[in-house]
Amino acid sequence: MVLIMTRSLKCAVIGAGAAGSAAAYHLARSGARVCVFEQYPLLHDRGSSHGSTRLFRVAYFEDPHYVPLLRRCIEMWRDLELTSGERLFFQIGALQVGHGDGVLIPGVLRTAKEYDLPIEKLTEHRAKERFPWFNLDKNTSAIVDCEAGFILAESAVRTHLEAARSLGAQICAEERVVNWCDSGKTLSLETDKDKYQFDRIIFTPGAWANRYLAELGINIQPVRKTVHWIAQGDERFRVGAGFIPFVIETKDSEILYGFPATDDAGVKIALHTGGENSDTPDNVNRIASIRDDEPVINALNTYAPGLPSIIQRRKTCLYEMSPDGHFIIDKHPDDNRVVFALGLSGHGFKFTPLIGAVMADLALKGGTLSPIGFLNLNRFNASGDIKALL
């Protein structure tokens, strides 16, 4: 019999965003000694995990392979809520609107059919009656993804970190990892404050991945995005008032999405498409200005004319795009004591409890039963191009 001694393993987690906080929790739960390094203050707004809310969709237009992972994530978000006593996941459905020759509606229908998911296809009359804010004509399809909803972003990261800490994890904020290398029996890690030895390293560095994992040959592209708030104080759009998250694919192939108001900030809206590529996350202009409003206001006026289009607040955030828009979750090809979750590509938040558990599996057991094979590094060739379709 092979005994796996996880209790004594010392694990470093690089990055305390949504993925790193979940990894820290699952590693600590599995008995590892965990140290999380975060270069900025905890819950900062320079990465990808801030901005109040994240969509949770199940009829996943991107690819049906994600559905088994999403189903597990529903259970895991519920478990975390039970463990912590925090409300994190609002499973209130989500409206998806688009046309037959786009990517959204055909993708939703394909995935829903493959997994027999509960969706509600609305007639034009019913759609207009239930969602009078949107411009829904006979050429658009409106589908409610009944198992969908949204997650409170900062609360989720905070809850994972607190749960990890309560299990003994050490969290080193404002300490940047500057280097790591194989030092034989252990792995050496150097930060801007100290030098350490670990048994395992878990990389969850978001848009900063290229700086430390260049040898993987994969470019993780930082993209500057902006999110915007409207309708402050308008009770019609409060969560619980019948206004549910929405995703609209426009005729110009843009994707506009939004959330009900969860606090006084109002309704959050943004474009999933577009954004500005940046060489490094450090060069990104963090100031969102009225110049960033224009494409969102245009989309609102055309597709959601019943929503107020005066932007009252705005913020920047980063997408960390993999070459194919799908996550990269694997062990390091040169050293299986190093594992990573990279390129969550603007849709990874909802998956982070599972990603955290998979990080713990890969780091402590060397493998996982979760069906994440389609997200492995080996789908890319040596020059970082995609060699096989999912």
Ligand SMILES: Cc1cc2nc3c(=O)[nH]c(=O)nc-3n(C[C@H](O)[C@H](O)[C@H](O)COP(=O)(O)OP(=O)(O)OC[C@H]3O[C@@H](n4cnc5c(N)ncnc54)[C@H](O)[C@@H]3O)c2cc1C
């Ligand atoms: C505007 C926007 C909207 C989104 N909407 C959705 C959505 O609706 N649904 C959904 O599921 N997903 C969504 N996403 C995607 C999701 O939020 C991200 O994929 C996810 O939050 C990424 O988490 P992360 O932990 O990988 O990255 P991050 O949150 O960026 O965390 C990485 C952390 O690592 C730290 N770090 C990096 N390098 C070092 C180092 N050397 N030393 C120490 N610390 C380091 C960084 O400071 C950072 O805190 C959205 C993202 C954005 C930006």
